[in-house]
Amino acid sequence: MKTKKTKSLKQTEFKYVALFTFPALFLLSYFMFQAMVLAFGFSLLNFNMLKPKDAFFVGLENYRRLFTDPTFYRALRNSIYFTFVVIIYQIPLAFGLALLVRKKLRGVGIFRTAYFTPLVTSITVVSILWTFIYNPNPTQGLLNAMIVKFGMKPSMFLHDPKSAMNAIILMSGWHSAGRQMMILLAGLQAIPEDLYEAAAIDGANAFGKFIHVTLPGIKNVMIFVVQITMISAMKVFTQPYVMTQGGPKESTKTLTYFIYQQGFQFRNVGYASSISVLFFIIVVTISLLMKSLIKE
Amino acid sequence: MRQRKRALILIYAVNIVVSLLYISPLLWMISSSFKPESRIFSDMTKGLIAFIPTDFTLDNYKEVFLRSNLLLYTKNSLFYVSVLVALSLLVNSMCGYALAKFNFRGKNLIFNVVIALLVLPLESIILSLYWVVIRLGWNDTFTALIVPFVAKCFNIYLFRQFFLDIPDDLIEAASIDGAGTVYIFFKLVVPISGPVFCTVLILDYIGYWSDFMWPLLVTLSENKRSIQLGLQAFFTDPPIYYGPIMAALVLSVVPMMILFFVFQKYYVQGIAVTGIKG
């Protein structure tokens, strides 16, 4: 009779390991991993995209330039700020939405689809609309029209370096919360119904059930969501690209936007690659830090 | 009982309000697609009229069908994204399962590599990836759109996390009954993992459906053109006609909405493992 202990020590046969993991691993290493190695390699070159054959080795020159580049630090700060605020704003929002639609009530499918629609609405349309919402002119901008009605001064939103990033984050939360909502929803569905019944029997009300069943039950999924949100928030590119082109005064220029700008617009592939390397190191470090924090 | 009813009403009310906030841009887009060009932006600040197609017209849709190959592009996108997502579900779930339930040397190393690769934004590697793909001779092919992205770190990670939560007893019980590893995975684990498979399917689908940069780089000809590339034609140089843009966007959104609506109902209490009590 096999006991649990024996099971966890038993090594799975190699043929199964191979079958299950090799397709993914082969593809990852040939494409993503190779591309990454190449990119890292490019970071050591002075590389004009249009003259690839003329690229030459410059050692750590790109990194030296990077460390004295004020745009890099600005981009770094912007990305970190964006990530931080998104985590404390978008995740609770997504969780709230997930809670709203977890029960299989009639019509819940419609609500779920509704929260999902921003994700499928083209980002260009979204940006047109939000530019309108944020229009500095109170007769044309929805938010400013309301603000002025309350007697306050209209805001420049996307045109003011102090508020532009927040404006993008607000929009981003609305747009992407659906993604986290789905994962959290799946997690909520995985909490066994009997636990709720048991809690009810013990006399817990809705609030008690939430604290004692839902939260613990969702803990692992939540940690996961925080981790992946952190990573994808650090990678954010489309919103600043479409809405503010990194401005005003580079206040919305994220690291990924910086990489794109240097790589594609300015064609300094070497420099863009060095930013990529540093980006990688930074995010992995943050990720590891988060992991160790959570372990405690 | 009354408390239950009140709670229900509250839930419905909040849902309705929030939903309206969420779908209003889409509603605006839809109603604009039925308006004549001159009304689209002028109505925007006039309140509710922005959402109601007065002066209803089908001109914009006619324009889209006459002047562009949107149907072909939709077909192309449907084709390659479906193949990609299907392969992705297979390959990544298997890998995630192995990382969650198997024991082997190097398991942790591989998992850490997966997490590390997850960090990389596409913008960092897109140029070198493009170079790799061209070198393979896959310029202007569906292969180039599909193969490099079948294995996806995010999906592997997601699958792993969910498979971790499947009780080992369940698997052990089946294996004692004589089921092989492969059988257990496909006939036991997968059917009870509806939510995670649906999540990956949906997220992957929207992700690739809205992809612009990669298809731009690796495809050229009309019969490989994806829907986003086709849509962009409407946004190019003056004068930009927003009527057809709205119509085209509505048409491009419909498949995704249908997809989501169909699959979201699989978010059922899938883990019927509640049946196993010890």
Next chain:
Amino acid sequence: MRRFLILLCMIALLGYAFAAGANEAAAAKTNANGEKEITMWYYDNKTMQPAFSQRVEDFNAKYKGQYHLTITFVPRGSGYGYEDKVNSAAFTDQLPDLVSIDGPNVANYAANGIIIPLDDLVSEESKADLMPSIVIQGTYDNHLYAIGYNESSTALIYNKEIFEKNGFRIPKSIEDAYTWEEIYEMAKKISTPECVGIKLITNKGEAIPYVLSSFWDMNNSAFTSADGSKCDGYINNEGGIEAGKYLQKFFVEGLANLDPTPTELQDGKSAMWLANSGYLKGILKSYPDFPVAVTYYPRTKSGNAASPCGSWAVGISKNAKDLEAAKVALEFMTNAESTLAYSTIGGYPPSRKSNYEGNEMWNTEPFKVYAEELFATAVPRPRTPVYTVLSPKFSETLLDIAAGADVKEGLDALAKYVDEEYARFQSSLKK
């Protein structure tokens, strides 16, 4: 575990071995009919497409049995998709025989060897018939690299009713155009938050340098030195700072919107718009009842004038295998018949002088204004290899200025930035 890593490395190396030498740029292909294949790219402009497709058909009919030309319309969208595609193709030697380029980027591609000099491939006759601005735009380092499909020009479109209501004078000739001060005064008089004086920003991309660079050109300033090598001391000289401050006034005083809607003028939310002829054509088509009129781009008080120009052009790429075939295709796609077709369909001024003779559209109101400007005051954007840096950075800087930033600081930073990129570009050319 070690075995695994070795496996990974082997795979990556295999990839290299496999791929090395696997990508010879394809030789000029001959198709089943014995015709030499010629490829061409243009961006996906829905308005222009039919004219291009038609010309390609005509070419294939004329050269049946000899050559076969295929044109691909590459997506560009609201960003720089087309340029990204061309850059990547240049990176991997996948360029078509004939590659279209937006005017100001010619210098960049020429300096990087993406396109080849056309001096020996274009007849003197043909060159002589091109508009001077087209020749300037397509020339770099004293060689002709690209021929413009069509020209463009920007003028002041306005709401006739509002002007009449306020009794504004209407300029009778190009020398009589409004001055900077007049534009400002008029805007100030009529501006309300619901209907601002003028629309200066058409989009946040190339439209900003395209439309507004003339303010520098006419005010003893310029974006760069004549050879495109230096920015500092030009864009940020006294005249440049004046231009920046002048434009800033409109935004900070609420006379121009920072985020105009695409149809601001037509919706009655602004009274004037600096826009090119393509937009005018669009208004005439979609808003037939709108009281639109056109007048000249403003000039300085002392009478200096400049106006925007420049549009898409075509060159022969470094990957073209059969130069003779490419030359023939180039010649056909830019001959007088072709350029007339492009001009008519897009509402853009033609790029050949001969196209203006007997051309009703460009010799009568309202499009006449644009043509006049092209002959009298047009100044092309700078021909510099770092235009792709200058342009977005200028847009960024101008938007910051519009939001109230210090003009001198902004322009100084811009100049420094561009000059640094130029130096970097030079360094990348060194062997």
